[in-house]
Amino acid sequence: MAIVEADSVREKPRSETAPLIVHVVRQFLPNRGGLEDVVANLGRQTVRRGYRVRVVTLDSLFTAPEDKLPPRENIDGIEVVRIPWSGSSRYPLAPQVFRHIGDADLVHVHAIDIFFDALAWGRLLHGKPMIVTTHGGFFHTRKYAAIKKIWFRTLTRASAMAYRRVVCCSASDLRQFSEIVPDSLLIENGADIGKFADTASRRAKRRIVTIGRFSVNKRLDHLLNAIAALKTRHPEWHLDIVGAESDLNRANLEDEIESRNLTGRVTLHVSRDNDTIRRIIAEASLFASASEYEGFGLVALEAMSAGLLPVLNANDAFQTLAGRHPVIRLADFQNSGAAAAAIEAAYEGLAREPDAIRAGLLDAARGYSWDIVASRYIDLYRSLDIAVAESL
Template sequence: MKHEPDTDEILNGVADFSDVRVVHVVRQYAPNIGGLEDVVRNLAAKQNGRFAGLKVVTLDRLFTDLSARLPERESIDGIEVCRIPFRGSTRYPLAPSVLGEIKNADLVHVHAVDFFYDALALSRFWHRKTLVATTHGGFFHTARFARLKQVWFNSLTRLSSSQYSGIACCSQSDFDLFRKIAPRRTELIENGVDLEKFGEAASVEPRKTLLTLGRFSTNKRLNLLLDLMKSLSTSEDNWTLHVAGVESDLTKNDILSRAQSLGLGSRVYVHVGLSNQQLRDLIGQCSLFVSASDYEGFGLVLIEALSAGLIPVVHANQAFQSLSDSNPLIRLCDFEDAKKTASAVDSALQDLLSDQSLRERAVQSVQRYGWSHTAKKYDDLYTRALRL
């Protein structure tokens, strides 16, 4: 259907989607925890009650526990969630029954560039739905199979992208990449962040306590954080590192075993599957955020850390570099040089000790990433897509 704004919509600046049915399609969703899942959940929460229909379609198993099937249908945050079966690799899960779940949709919003992105595009001649997408980093999270990924991107992804009425890139690096294959349909919409979730949660008193958040995946390079702790421990014996997230390529025992082998057993703590409240409590013990990740689709976890009042010392990957361009509180390092990174961490703590307003400045520095601003940009994207 074609959506045209009415007079109230123009005057109030709020799009009227009361006759529009939207389906979000994403490979993983709650109860899984992660940046992709959080973004979709927060966007859907902002949209709830404003559409004729709102549904999330996702896979019926979590990649962290493939043995357990989740309920086929349930309501989360008052939003219908439908889970469908899949087969094949978790890197490209095949789930053709998604086509049956979009029959009543006016607009389908696909999240990430995977099977859903390709399948819904290549079958558009049949289902005829308006498609929009958010890239969430594409599939360039690691350098593995780089040549194959480039060939895939410039062939199948290019073809699939031609069927989308709008492609939202959640980082400058994504935008620079996707505008090469879909220049007229690509725009930059940086991810919204739930700034209240960890808002001002960091320790009021500066502490020699580091925190990292996220999946225990290869690209996070948690081994380099342990090397950092080893370097810190040569001059100071009271630094502490908290590693919080969910198991992926690495398990909790993998991390603890390596910490033990480096003599860090009493200074490294690993937390798996904490609730948001438990994470807030943990952040309350910390003053600095660290990440050795060599790839991030957007850098959401860094913004969450700043919203808490943590001072970040992070690896200079492309996403973190982009965010640092407008935020001088972000300290970039090469985490492969543990000694220099340890010096940067110590310097960050000394700055915090001498100027405790840094904590509040960190909180204020990310207020523009609130969800109201981002949701409005998606309203505009939907309106343009439905007019095409």
């Protein structure tokens, strides 16, 4: 069945002949993170529109590689297939991916990684139309920057030729990928604006939440330095760190907290469910991120949908968001004193105009609803299917 036909059965039950979109991504639920949330939300929206959706992913989480997950599972109508892998988490080998795309009408690859390269170079064998969403590429840190640039301009450029469209999820990605794929398309990520909707405290509090996987590039050390500076300004300041272990674990962060004498001022919440996170947000007024790199800034939008006022490190993605939404505050988290001053100023502004600022945050977040973003992807899927039909 042609992909274009599914749009006519929007919100209707899927049939066994409905077109099949296969998403390929290294990590998926139950892992939690921005990439996993994007694939899950896009999958759910696509299922609602009458498509069949499969996610092919690895059979264990990078944080617990020995704990194997079920090989098959159905999550919210999405067929999840988990395949074995070996090697490193940065470039895992998982050749069984080719077994699970043979019946696909379209393969949608997420991130610029080994799946992106392997499916590109294996295209002559599988022959499936493919698109890729960049999710920040592989420039999340400056480590090996020179090698990454060479790889990007050679191997990444060659692999990209196998894809019908390269979809960039942020303006910074579009600038980067347009250098090697001039017709790259911008479809910014959506945010699950219902997950924590309007949850934050309605009274301004000196309590901050940060949410995200515990990765080095999130620069939680810089954020903790800012909290250490804040505690000299007012005794009520408190930070809740919410996320899942990654290249940093609980012990690493506990050591960082203790070394700054922040015990009691910082609370660590590891792998908590959404109900628990809502309760944490309900006690807070601000969201902070010291991240040195973001593919898009999804978590900041989810924080805004909750009514949390963001104070964000001035990386490219966050600068783009702040340029569109002046309610967002930017800071230089490499300078702990300046970051602390920016956070204090954000709190004071919120205390003066709580209702107006909250309304601005909620209104800004609505524009990133997954219903809107998924419709853009559906339009892309349809246009690609027309192109496939005309080429046969």
